Amino acid sequence: MKFLQAILRTLFYVVVGGVISIVGAAFFFMNWEPDQDDFPVRGIDVSHHQGAIEWTKVADDNVAFAYIKASEGGDFKDSAFARNWAAAGAAGLERGGYHFFSLCKPGKEQADNFLSVLPEAPDMLAPMVDLEFTGNCARRPPVEEVLREVSDFANAVEAVVGKQVLFYAPEDFYRTYLKGQGLNRRLWTRSIWHSPAYTQDWTIWQFHNRGSVEGISGDVDLNVLNSELTLEDLKI
Known part of the structure; x- marks a missing residue:
């Protein structure tokens, strides 16, 4: 017993x-988060999925910048963009808009959709295009086609905005379509819980996709700026 x-x-x-x-x-x-002494400039990216955001509380929680979803594909416009854009600016955050790129729509058509939403704001951060498989259409075009359409998107947006487009690309998309292709754009990496390993040349690093920030109910993406850069560098 x-x-x-x-x-x-x-x-x-x-x-x-x-x-x-x-x-x-x-x-x-x-x-977990990167050491704040090494990466002091922190930011979030949001869309209508975050619901109502109390931007003053966000700004008080060590958040310096926000990328706000403006559009997706050829015709989708984020219903919360205008509200988030105005409130984030009023709270003193640096702002940038982003577009979710569809592999099933021409790049120029998507650029027109994005530009129809993005405001004229000389001090905004460089626009970002979200390039990823998750949430995209089922089609997987050849490399040459994707490069052409993404280039068409970037060139059209840059001609109007006057700032170089930033590419957000997780490792799988980067290795499939972007690596070694000489697109000459700044990169926003995604590497959860550890520093980016698929490239050392990055501008922003998303280190968490289920983070927590005051003023936002639920999960939010968390990011840091490369410590060798300032947010002023992102306005070019």
């Missing part, structure tokens, strides 16, 4: 220890 009790007690401690370890690991990963 004592032997059985000892076994059960041991199993109990093992299970409890395992649960504590899992909870501890989850807490660590959900709260």
